[in-house]
Amino acid sequence: xxxxxxxxxxxxxxxxxxxxxxxxxxDVVIGSNCxxxxxxxxxxxxxxxxxxxxxxxxxxxxxxxxxxxxxxxxGSAHEGPFLSDRVRIGSHTVLYAGCHLSEDVFVADLATVRxxxxxxxxxxxxxxxxxxxxxxxxxxxxxxxxxxxxxYSEVGDRVFVAPGVVTSNDNFIGRTEERFKHFxxxxxxxxxxxxxxxxxxxxxxxxxxxxxxxxxxxxxxxVPGQVHIGVPxxxxxxxxxxxxxSDK
Numbered sequence: 001x002x003x004x005x006x007x008x009x010x011x012x013x014x015x016x017x018x019x020x021x022x023x024x025x026x027d028v029v030i031g032s033n034c035x036x037x038x039x040x041x042x043x044x045x046x047x048x049x050x051x052x053x054x055x056x057x058x059x060x061x062x063x064x065x066x067x068x069x070x071x072x073x074x075g076s077a078h079e080g081p082f083l084s085d086r087v088r089i090g091s092h093t094v095l096y097a098g099c100h101l102s103e104d105v106f107v108a109d110l111a112t113v114r115x116x117x118x119x120x121x122x123x124x125x126x127x128x129x130x131x132x133x134x135x136x137x138x139x140x141x142x143x144x145x146x147x148x149x150x151x152y153s154e155v156g157d158r159v160f161v162a163p164g165v166v167t168s169n170d171n172f173i174g175r176t177e178e179r180f181k182h183f184x185x186x187x188x189x190x191x192x193x194x195x196x197x198x199x200x201x202x203x204x205x206x207x208x209x210x211x212x213x214x215x216x217x218x219x220x221x222x223v224p225g226q227v228h229i230g231v232p233x234x235x236x237x238x239x240x241x242x243x244x245x246s247d248k
Contacts, residue, residue, distance in 0.1 A: 007044075019056065031085070043097065049084045055091035055109065062096045064115050064133065078115045090127070102139070120157065135185065153185030158245060161188070162196040162214065169202045191245045192222075198233075209244055210235075 005023045006012075012024075013032030023041045030036070031050035040054050043061025054060070060081055078098030083089075087101050090109035098115035101107070105119050108127040113119070117131050120139030128146040131137065135149055138157035143149065145163040152169050155161075167186040172179035186200035189207050194200070195214030206212055207224040216233040225244065226235035 013050065025061075037091065045079050045097065047080060047082045049087065049103075051086045052083055053088045055089055055093065057091055058089055058093045058095075060089075060095045062094050064096060081113075084121075096133075108145075114151075126163070138190070150185045152183055154187045156188060156190035156192065156208075158191050159188045160193040162194055162198070164197045165194050165199075166197075167200045171202045186218075189224075209239055209246070211239055 003020045004018060007024060007026040009026045010024045010028040012030045013034065015032055016030055016034040016036065018036045019038035019040065021039045022036055025042065025044040027044050028042050028046045030048045031052065033050055034048060034052045036054050037056035037058065039057045041059045046061040063077055080097050081095045081099045083101050084103040086104045088106045090107060090111065092110050093107050094112045096113060096115040099113045099117040101119045102121040104122045107113065107125045110127055111125050111129045113125065113131045114133040116134045117137065119137045122139060123137055123141040124143065125131065126144040126147065129143050131149045132151040134151050135153045137155045138159060140157060141155055141159045143161045147161045147163065147165045148167060149155065150167040150169045153167055169183050169185040170179055171182060184203035187205040189205065191209040192206040194206065194212045197215050198212045199217045200206065201219050204218050204221055206218060206222040209225045210222040211227045212218050212222065212233060213227065213229040216229050217231045218228065219232040222228050223235040225239050227237050227239055228235050
């Protein structure tokens with residue numbers, strides 16, 4: 001137990017292993033058969049299920065810090081995070097207090113999941129992905145490398161988001177007081193797919209089973225089951241039947 005800092009109130013389950021220089025603060029509960037890497041920091045109130053893996057240098061339970069001119073961060077304290085069974089966390093990831101990860105979620109290296117975010121079962125959050133506060137992410141999704149999910153976004157089940165996708169929530173681009181009334185993230189309905197480097201503007205919805213092609217910019221709501229291409233993106237043809245989830 002050398003090089004460990006574990007608060008006396010922490011509860012650690014049977015057969016859980018801890019790396020070197022781990023910090024576990026007060027009122028933390030860790031289940032059984034977990035693997036905690038080196039230099040991991042687990043902040044107060046974190047709840048971790050059974051058979052969870054946490055990579056080196058990760059932080060769980062980070063509290064949000066509010067900048068003087070921040071528009072979407074409250075700065076108030078949150079409880080948690082809450083990690084269900086068999087969650088796997090990569091190295092150098094940051095999970096904020098107040099996020100909830102369901103069973104079998106995978107979070108890759110260098111990803112960030114902010115406060116008031118829920119992630120459904122078996123979803124994959126890729127390397128360097130950033131999910132901002134107050135988002136809902138469904139089950140069995142794939143959010144690939146360096147995708148950016150802005151605050152107030154909603155992602156349904158079995159959604160695919162390719163590398164480098166960007167969502168936005170402020171049509172006023174940080175100017176005027178009017179913008180505070182209109183913040184809204186993107187909505188990706190069940191089965192939607194987004195190609196590499198695509199952009200979704202504030203408040204738009206990519207409908208069920210719709211595709212937004214690589215490099216496209218969605219400025220208006222998409223059409224269910226259609227492929228959208230271009231800047232601005234427009235529906236051009238149906239998604240092939242064999243690619244539809246309803247066909248499987």
